[in-house]
Amino acid sequence: MASIVAVIASTHHPFYYKASTATGEDRPPFADEWVRKITAFRETLTKANPDVLVMVGSDHFHQLWLDNMPQFLVGKAPFYDANWYNEEREFGLPKMLLKGQEDLSAHILRAGLDAGFDLAFSNELRIDHSVTCPIITLRPEADLPIVPIYTNIFAPPLPQPSRFVKLGETIRQIVEQWPSHLRVAVIGTGHLSLELGGPRQFGPHGPDPEFDRRAVEWIATGDIDNCLREVSLESLHSPGNATHGFMDFMLMMGVAGAGAKADYVDTLDLFHTMEAYFTWYPNGAPA
Amino acid sequence: MSKYLLNKFLFTVDRDPTLVERYRSEPHELVTWWESTVANTLLNCHTDEASTWLRFTAEERAALIDHDHCKLFELGAHPFLTLTLFIAMFERDNNEPLEYQKAYGARMAHFAMPYPDIAT
Numbered sequence: 001m002a003s004i005v006a007v008i009a010s011t012h013h014p015f016y017y018k019a020s021t022a023t024g025e026d027r028p029p030f031a032d033e034w035v036r037k038i039t040a041f042r043e044t045l046t047k048a049n050p051d052v053l054v055m056v057g058s059d060h061f062h063q064l065w066l067d068n069m070p071q072f073l074v075g076k077a078p079f080y081d082a083n084w085y086n087e088e089r090e091f092g093l094p095k096m097l098l099k100g101q102e103d104l105s106a107h108i109l110r111a112g113l114d115a116g117f118d119l120a121f122s123n124e125l126r127i128d129h130s131v132t133c134p135i136i137t138l139r140p141e142a143d144l145p146i147v148p149i150y151t152n153i154f155a156p157p158l159p160q161p162s163r164f165v166k167l168g169e170t171i172r173q174i175v176e177q178w179p180s181h182l183r184v185a186v187i188g189t190g191h192l193s194l195e196l197g198g199p200r201q202f203g204p205h206g207p208d209p210e211f212d213r214r215a216v217e218w219i220a221t222g223d224i225d226n227c228l229r230e231v232s233l234e235s236l237h238s239p240g241n242a243t244h245g246f247m248d249f250m251l252m253m254g255v256a257g258a259g260a261k262a263d264y265v266d267t268l269d270l271f272h273t274m275e276a277y278f279t280w281y282p283n284g285a286p287a
Numbered sequence: 288m289s290k291y292l293l294n295k296f297l298f299t300v301d302r303d304p305t306l307v308e309r310y311r312s313e314p315h316e317l318v319t320w321w322e323s324t325v326a327n328t329l330l331n332c333h334t335d336e337a338s339t340w341l342r343f344t345a346e347e348r349a350a351l352i353d354h355d356h357c358k359l360f361e362l363g364a365h366p367f368l369t370l371t372l373f374i375a376m377f378e379r380d381n382n383e384p385l386e387y388q389k390a391y392g393a394r395m396a397h398f399a400m401p402y403p404d405i406a407t
Contacts, residue, residue, distance in 0.1 A: 066294060066407055067330060085302060086302060089375060156407075157406060195392075197365075198402060199395035199396050199398050201388065202385055202388040237400065238400065241366060242366075242367065
């Protein structure tokens with residue numbers, strides 16, 4: 001059976017690519033520290049030596065739209081073009097082409113449907129920065145095949161937070177039952193407190209540092225019970241109007257497992273939002 | 288109220304560089320043209336399969352023509368769509384990084400929680 005060699009949860013900050021590649025006067029003052037932290041975070045994936053990446057993210061109204069909106073969708077395609085015109089325009093993100101791992105896509109779809117998740121699928125999916133940001137930060141060679149899994153954290157009505165956790169737990173079981181010798185890393189990205197298009201956006205910190213502090217604690221300690229007790233679809237409006245992206249972190253807590261302490265935790269307090277990086281090694285840390 | 292149609296406008300204009308420029312420079316012309324030719328297009332379907340019932344309220348149409356992102360927020364347009372398109376139109380006028388984004392937030396300081404419902 002396949003083995004899950006790393007579980008990684010991260011924020012996805014579309015400005016990292018531009019900040020990290022800028023030079024001279026264009027380079028922001030926080031870029032060097034950010035690059036140092038990302039380089040250390042990247043090493044946690046490299047050390048695990050994965051063959052395949054399951055990538056959990058959320059389409060930002062690029063391919064998925066309100067006339068036909070899935071709650072959870074699995075890509076099943078041999079290739080995925082990536083990044084969109086408006087991401088190139090606003091963030092300077094490059095066009096990318098990633099390989100797909102269709103066997104694992106098919107396995108996740110079949111087993112997910114049988115486990116009670118009526119997963120949508122796509123055979124032609126252009127992925128966006130929720131998936132490409134972690135490729136850029138964690139595997140810039142973009143050389144490993146992926147299975148993208150999209151969640152709806154964006155267009156209400158949304159699934160409940162508990163459903164995200166359950167899907168994460170289910171993905172963990174499904175991947176571990178995949179009849180393959182390949183080494184799989186499951187990587188998911190979301191947000192801590194975040195405001196987009198509202199009065200609290202683009203402040204000197206994230207809109208709710210206290211929420212961020214508690215969220216990092218829940219994730220780092222695998223405290224799913226307290227997280228689920230305190231987080232609801234209603235409560236997530238309070239830390240910032242885009243904070244429902246935190247539910248992708250909750251999904252990754254489900255993949256890591258209840259009570260699983262992260263083997264690697266780091267944060268970076270930036271303008272607009274706090275960055276947070278977590279890695280778990282389900283089979284023990286690699287040498 | 289047609290939050291969906293507001294979002295459809297923001298979504299379809301944002302992804303077309305030509306429409307972004309037309310909306311920046313000729314908002315009245317662009318909004319009028321869009322409502323008469325695009326509003327009822329069923330995206331990704333043959334043009335003959337258009338919808339028949341979508342139109343803006345007067346208040347929505349005026350908010351779009353006026354580039355009034357505060358009003359769009361109040362009407363329940365999706366804030367991510369509004370922000371992305373307005374950055375595309377107006378960030379270029381910045382004198383310093385994030386100037387437009389910060390001013391956009393400051394203009395919305397009168398909004399308190401709970402924010403207008405964005406469910407469609």
